[in-house]
Amino acid sequence: MTFTTTTSTAITRRTRRRTSVAGGLALATALALTACAGAPVDGASPSAEVTSTAAESIQVVDGWVKAVDEGMTAAFGVLENAGDADVTLIAASADVSPMIELHEVVMSDGVMVMQQKQGGIVVAAGSRHELAPGNDHLMMMGVAEPLMPGDEVVITLEFSDGSVLEHAFTVKEFTGADEQYVGDTEDE
Ligand SMILES: [Cu+2]
Incomplete structure (x- = not known):
């Protein structure tokens, strides 16, 4: 939230500066500032082929984490791939959980x-994959502090091409998603 606000304020300031000040120096400054914002700049390999990374192709929709006091929980949501290449999520990490595994339910x-998994x-390219209770999910283990409904948990998703995507998942109360581990039959 704070990050987004700061960014849009900065962009507004740059835009105002670019339009209100004339002259070569001002233009150069504006271009430099634009470069800082990560926007393409004229002259920076204009003929290079535009290829999206996996992280740029993926959008997380309705990401959420099951509320928990401590221990194990899981993250869910829909991964949408707007790109024209298949994307493979290979790992995930978060400050609140020392270990996250990619799980499937069988x-x-x-x-x-x-x-x-x-x-x-x-x-798949142009497709979506749902992470849901009873289905694929991001297993969070060793959570040390309570994750309360309404909290936001930033999870970093890592893809097979090395690109990473940070997304804030919202903590929700949920009953279920308590599937057993393979081989773990002590409770049966
Ligand atoms: Cu799991």
């Missing part, structure tokens, strides 16, 4: 169990 001897989570 049937094993008539019981729904979850296990690490080998090869990562693939989102």
Whole structure:
């Protein structure tokens, strides 16, 4: 939130400066500031082919985390791939959880169990992949502090091309998503 506000304020200031001041020096300054904002600048490899990274192609929609006091919980949401290439999510991390695994839920001897998803989570080009209770999810382990409904948890998603995407997931109360681990039958 704070970050977004600061950014848009800065952009407004730059725009005002560019339009109100004339002259070569002012133009150069404006271009330099534009470069800082990450926008393309004239002369910077204009003929280079535009290729989107996985992180640029992916948008997280309705991302949420199951509220928890401590220990294990999971993150869900819809991964939308607007790009024209398949994208593979290979890892995730967050400050509030020392370890996050990519999980899938499978049937094993008539019981729904979850296990690490080998090869990562693939989102096909122009498609969407839902992370949901009873389905693929981001397993968060070793949460040390309560995650309360309304809290925001920033999770960093890492893709197979090395690009990363940070997204704020909203904590929600939810009953369920308590699938067993494969091999963990002590409670059965
Ligand atoms: Cu899991």
